[in-house]
Amino acid sequence: MGFDRSLHDTSPTVPSRRPWLAAALSALLPGSGQWYAGRRRAGVVLMSVAAVVGVTSVWLLVVDPVRAVKLAFDTEVLVGLFVANIAVFGLRVWAAVDAYRSVGGSAGSRWVGGVVIAVVGAVLVVPHAWFGYYDVIQYDLITDVFAPPETTTATTSSTTTSGATSTVTASGASTTTTTTTAPTTTTTTIPPKVWDGIERLNVLLLGGDSGVGRTGVRTDTMILASIDPETRDLALFSIPRNFARVPLPDDVDIWACDCFPLILNELYQYGEAHPDSFSGPSTPGANAIKGAVGELLGLDVHFFALVALQGFVDIVDALGGVTITVTERVYDEAYPKEDGGTEVIDFRPGVYEMDGHDALAYARSRRGSDDYNRMGRQRCVIEAVVDQADPIDLLTGFPRIAEVLKESLETDIPLDAVPDLIDLAAGVDTDEAISVRLVPPTYVAGRTADGYPFPAIDLIREHAHIATTLPPDEAMALLGIDPLADECE
Template identity: 25%
Template sequence: MPCCIPQVQSSLQSRSQQGHDENAGLPTFPPPHLLNWWTVSPDQNPRPRNDPPGDVRGRLSRVPNIDDVPLESAWLKPGQPLGRTAPSIISPDPAVPTDPPLPEEPRRRRLRFRWVLLGFALLVIAGLGIPACTAWQTFGSIERVPVSDVLVPATAEGRNVLLVGTDSRAGIEADQDNAGLILGAGTVGERSDTIIVVNITDDGSKMLSLPRDLWLPINSGSPQRINTAIAQGPEAVIRTIDLELGIAVSSYVQIDLAGFIDLVDAVGGVTITIPHPAFDRASGLDLPVAGEVELDSVQALAFVRSRRYTEMIDGQEVADPTSDLGRVARQQDFIRALLDELTNERNPLVLNDALGSMADAVVLDDRTTFSDVLDIAQTLRTGLPASVVVPTQPASIGGRSVLQLRADSEEVLQEFRIN
């Protein structure tokens, strides 16, 4: 952990300088008059090396080095050598006039407190117990995709994170459990298995699932199922959701099948609750017992991909009549369960593995910052997102079974608009 302190310190200074440019009157971090004394000591433990000015002076037990004191200290006498004005040898003679300390303005005190909070936030990512060094380095290793031109900043209405799970088979080994069902006969091009918009505000979060069969004009072109948009790249997915649904996107996250498996393995499985035993021969799902069930990575993947979900009710096989909509609901249930596992995990080794798996598994946009991730993680930790499915109706177009938006979908979509 100590090895990363200069990185964090440097990044804080850089980030704070950006804030200074955007908000006139706000100080940089650390303030310039503190840079000389807040350093990393020879034993790599960060602590003040010299007595700081202002109301902090006198609170530190460590005696300052008179050869390395801040030049702007209140006790420095104009016209005298630095070594002769150090606090340890200031003349106690009351006849010697001294300048009274200036009272600190309340605003400056509040701003200093905010910088302390910012520094503390970087020590622990989202309260999960992950060292800032690990979180920072992992964040820097995530693959980025250049889509900043089609993203919008977070607004007072919140931030929208677009989560896309693709059916890419890259990284799936032929000898892996259920590999035959996962790999199948192969597909032409890449498609999105999961499309979810997570809206994050100060009041909480909610997620909107878009069925893969939703029929929309793709990237201002001809209408297709929305899951085909990813074949044109992430920008096409973002533009389609923005132009056709009026939902702007602030951050983009993409994960493939292999990454999904690694993430579930890292947390040791995910526990869900099902009302009846269930199976899907097409996806390989096999859950013979009702109630709480712990899904390993293979069964978790089969669960979220199942389109022929069948339950055993009173000895009878009952297929899910909702097809893709039922699949969307199960995906939301699983994501909530996975978030619950992550936010309640307190083993730092497990969290570190999960963090590493996420870095290897996901692709992130080129605009989202480390601070944005902190904000998102903290909001999700305060409560699991509410689940919403866009209202649709079945239709047949050109012999294809698709889903179209219902007239009442506008009310739901409006809840996720941030511009």
């Protein structure tokens, strides 16, 4: 790599300066070794370049971390960072070797030079290899999990006018041409906000159980998150897994009741088994469950995200566990483990440091309670995991987390919408979220012959409308509910 030799000062080499130290300094901070060697001008130039890179990185991570996270979901940025990482590595290697030679280090001092090269290599290769590895993992993750980017075409009009002209005939009469206007169309690619044109962005969060002894995926956890893009107000609707006769969209004409006659957690796998009946932008199972939940609440469901329960266990473990406040005893003498066996669990009131297995058991068990108490525990566990996620744990556990997400996360959120969603989520105060649990007796209109509850649809839609149109304080007062934070303490 050629460097302008005019940057080399003419100061004579000072023998007392150590070549290995000059190399080490420039390996850590390009230019500092040149400065140490007496080449002030070269040192300033190289350190200025390093300072620009360093200050920009620190500014993103410390001052504007949301922007940093958004950039991590941009494939072009990730490719650019990979190339830049190689370039910076090359610059540091060159700077270290140049500084070593500037203080008298030579190829003749073989063993000294070998040690210096080994040390410089260890210092430089490891962090750049680590950065490149994480960059590749992130690129692989986001392109594997998220839906392909969407392209929106906007049409703009411009006017082309032909002016009026006159001609005179031999008889003296004149004729005039009319003015004509012709629109021209320019097609441009515009990245709209994912919530443009809608009042609420609604994302269905699903927890799928497909473990030993299960056929297909059963969505035992169903929570609709509804966010106002303007105010960032959040409403959460927890939907019981055992709701029967949940209404379906008009275009699904399978049953006379215009509903799904079985319990709701079986609809996803039914949709997967009957793809022709549930067309739409997502997989058949997702189309089915999104349509049903939307009809139940009277809301459009825009996206979904499904996480396998085993994936939840692995993510919590990768994050170093989670602290849970247990308010009511949860006892189950035959809790079904992930491997198909059973065990006794007993969580008495108190504060627990839980690993992934325990957190899932606490959130999942319904023996001695019911589906509705379990729904409350699930929301509290999810809130705790999100609130307690430590940046250091996220960083150190990222390779494992990425692998788990690739295996256990399914979503129809387009990749190019993720940065907007990150911006939106950053402004949401989950502690003040409206949390509506569709539990009996309030939200149940009756029971099937098998004893399963079916929903009071009109009341559910009315309360969903209140929760998504009124300010949170007014909505909670009218519905008689507390903020999510108060329910989990």
